[in-house]
Amino acid sequence: MISYPRVLLFGDSITELAFETNGWGATLANKLVRKCDVLNRGLSGYNTRLAKPILPKLIPDSASAAEIAAVTIFFGANDSSIREQNPQKHVPLEEYTENLRSMVQYLKSVNIKEEKIALIAPPPIHEPTLEKHCLTNGFKLNRLNAVTGTYARACAQVGDEYGADVVDLWTLMQEGGSDYAVYLKDGLHLSEEGNQFLESKLWPLLEKKLGALPFILPYWNDVDNNNPESSLFQSITEKKD
Numbered sequence: 467m468i469s470y471p472r473v474l475l476f477g478d479s480i481t482e483l484a485f486e487t488n489g490w491g492a493t494l495a496n497k498l499v500r501k502c503d504v505l506n507r508g509l510s511g512y513n514t515r516l517a518k519p520i521l522p523k524l525i526p527d528s529a530s531a532a533e534i535a536a537v538t539i540f541f542g543a544n545d546s547s548i549r550e551q552n553p554q555k556h557v558p559l560e561e562y563t564e565n566l567r568s569m570v571q572y573l574k575s576v577n578i579k580e581e582k583i584a585l586i587a588p589p590p591i592h593e594p595t596l597e598k599h600c601l602t603n604g605f606k607l608n609r610l611n612a613v614t615g616t617y618a619r620a621c622a623q624v625g626d627e628y629g630a631d632v633v634d635l636w637t638l639m640q641e642g643g644s645d646y647a648v649y650l651k652d653g654l655h656l657s658e659e660g661n662q663f664l665e666s667k668l669w670p671l672l673e674k675k676l677g678a679l680p681f682i683l684p685y686w687n688d689v690d691n692n693n694p695e696s697s698l699f700q701s702i703t704e705k706k707d
């Protein structure tokens with residue numbers, strides 16, 4: 467069996483939507499084609515409380531972890547919901563922080579080193595847009611930008627504690643007082659510009675880890691047409707099924 471290294475994208479709906487046209491995950495998958503499989507394990511509406519027990523089901527042991535080239539952990543947009551308005555999604559800040567720590571520790575326990583882990587902090591909330599969206603759907607504004615900021619800082623801190631990469635979207639998107647509304651389509655989820663922004667911050671980190679990975683299977687012109695098998699598999703260590 468020919469096995470490709472895997473990049474696992476684990477997160478909430480902002481990850482689930484990452485394979486939309488021009489989505490951040492789709493762009494990464496395209497850049498890594500023939501080198502890695504990019505797996506979307508985004509779960510709309512999930513918070514870290516729900517995600518924590520799932521991670522060991524996605525990567526159950528060191529053997530499966532050996533195929534992992536990189537993991538992104540991208541939660542916080544639901545955890546940071548206002549408890550009164552969104553009780554099912556809200557997770558207190560301390561628990562969120564601990565859940566992220568547990569996920570990183572779990573990855574390390576199956577020998578996925580911190581260099582392979584990137585934590586992505588939630589994007590800012592554009593309250594006027596999100597409020598309109600909430601009201602249209604019959605409920606009150608359920609997230610506040612300042613509160614999401616505290617979760618983003620906690621996420622960045624956990625990344626720093628473990629020496630993992632961090633993409634602090636909340637901070638980066640607001641840098642220089644920029645009009646971050648353009649990065650969000652409903653005040654919460656990434657617009658096309660937001661997807662492009664995230665990909666532009668994440669790719670340099672992943673490129674450092676994955677850019678040098680070899681192409682799986684040779685360029686067609688390098689295959690001996692008369693005797694394909696002699697050249698096709700030269701650079702591949704095959705795994706027995």
Ligand SMILES: CCCCCCCCCCCCCCCCOC[C@H](COP(=O)(O)O)OC(C)=O
Binds near residue numbers: 509608
């Ligand atoms: C008047 C406002 C402008 C409207 C713009 C229309 C664009 C809307 C596109 C929204 C697409 C998002 C679809 C994904 C929805 C799933 O989201 C699940 C949760 C949010 O849950 P909740 O708190 O119940 O709203 O989000 C995440 C991060 O998982």
